[in-house]
Amino acid sequence: MNSEYVVRLDGEPMRFEADVDPEQIGVKAARLAELAREGIRVPEGFAVTAKAYREFVHHAGLAPTIAQEIRRFRAGRDLVVAAAKIRSAFCDASLPAAVADEILDAYEELGGDGTEVAVRCSPVASADAVQDDVFLHLTSGADVVAACRRCFASLYNAVAVGNREAEAIDHLKAVMPVTVQRMVRADVGGSGTARGENTFVRVRASWGLGEPPQADADLYSVHPGARPLIVRHRGAKLTKTVYADPRGTRPVPTTPAERAALVLTDEELQELARWSVVADKHFRRPTTLDWAKDGHTGELYLLEVRPGVAPAVTIRSRGRAVFQPSASRLR
Incomplete structure (x- = not known):
């Protein structure tokens, strides 16, 4: 309606x-x-x-x-x-x-x-x-x-x-x-961010709700395309945030199995990478995507789009490296 x-x-x-x-x-x-x-x-x-x-x-x-x-x-x-x-x-x-x-x-x-x-x-x-x-x-x-x-x-x-x-x-x-x-039940699934950096999409993921700290999260680099390249780094993921009554959240320890596992499959990483490429192209600016994985359905959802800061780009000019940051504001 x-x-x-x-x-x-x-x-x-x-x-x-x-x-x-x-x-x-x-x-x-x-x-x-x-x-x-x-x-x-x-x-x-x-x-x-x-x-x-x-x-x-x-x-x-x-x-x-x-x-x-x-x-x-x-x-x-x-x-x-x-x-x-x-x-x-x-x-x-x-x-x-x-x-x-x-x-x-x-x-x-x-x-x-x-x-x-x-x-x-x-x-x-x-x-x-x-x-x-x-x-x-x-x-x-x-x-x-x-x-x-x-x-x-x-x-x-x-x-x-x-x-x-x-x-x-x-x-x-x-x-x-x-x-x-x-509601996306990320408390029994996972959540994180995805953003484009040059030819790679960097994905951060952890169990539960919220943007995970880099030191604790799984970190992935995904090169989108017909033959995608994925680099994985498993984080410690010592805690996760879950829903708590009445309508709040609270941190809890993760299980040994959660700490040992990766949050995202290769297929899910490719989907997030595609979303990041689409968002950057649509807004003509670097973006950071906040996403969540519903633990009941297994589906990924986009929760928020934020202006993202592009990494400095190295340009070779007469043998010297020049660093030129890109604009970062969404239209």
Whole structure:
């Protein structure tokens, strides 16, 4: 379904009925949607649009509260206190019925109550720092609606307010889209990153959730092509991060078998390498892909696309080596 307040991010097959607009669904969601169009697997889900955020702020009459607390901050009130006052007003307000109904309808399309989803902020502007606010393994429509409201409120954490002040951005024009997607059970599978470096794709992988530390992870170099070359380095993988009730995470020791095994098969490495090549070509920039492997289905999923820093390229000029770094920002 696509509407004023909700845009579907993927489908089977990967088709989109609406234009992918970062101003409406946020940069993170837009990048995922663009690559899903290229055939890369992303978790099924939907985006709650910037228009939904604006309707919420208007319906709840939050603009005067925002303006008042910003004036108080500029007059000397502590930034943390002023930002907290605004967030409290957001969390105390109810979403308009039309917005809540569309969110609930979209969640019902994913399977409804009992279907595990993750709810994430998807900022439009880099100044709107949200410190990776994410609400994991939610299993009811009511929880999804509440998490969307909390994501809206995160637009007024102290860091985001301070950033907009420093950049002279109008707070009342800021928006916060939200992404809702099926949970990928990486806690019983694996996760990591992939990024292109010259002719190789470097993949980092570990058991469980999150980006693994380089010293602890499996490291792979994959040369994509008809005759792929794969170099493997098995990491120690001493711990992994798993989901923990109520909706949190916790580290646990890995088993001897997990420490001895490689996280990814050659076929999976080739798939991740292909994704990395597609992403770099699509965005015309180096990218870093955050991926996860669902431990129940065995499928790989793209979770996030981030600007990646290209390695320095050695250019031979009259017998001398010159190092020329590439640009690193996504469009």
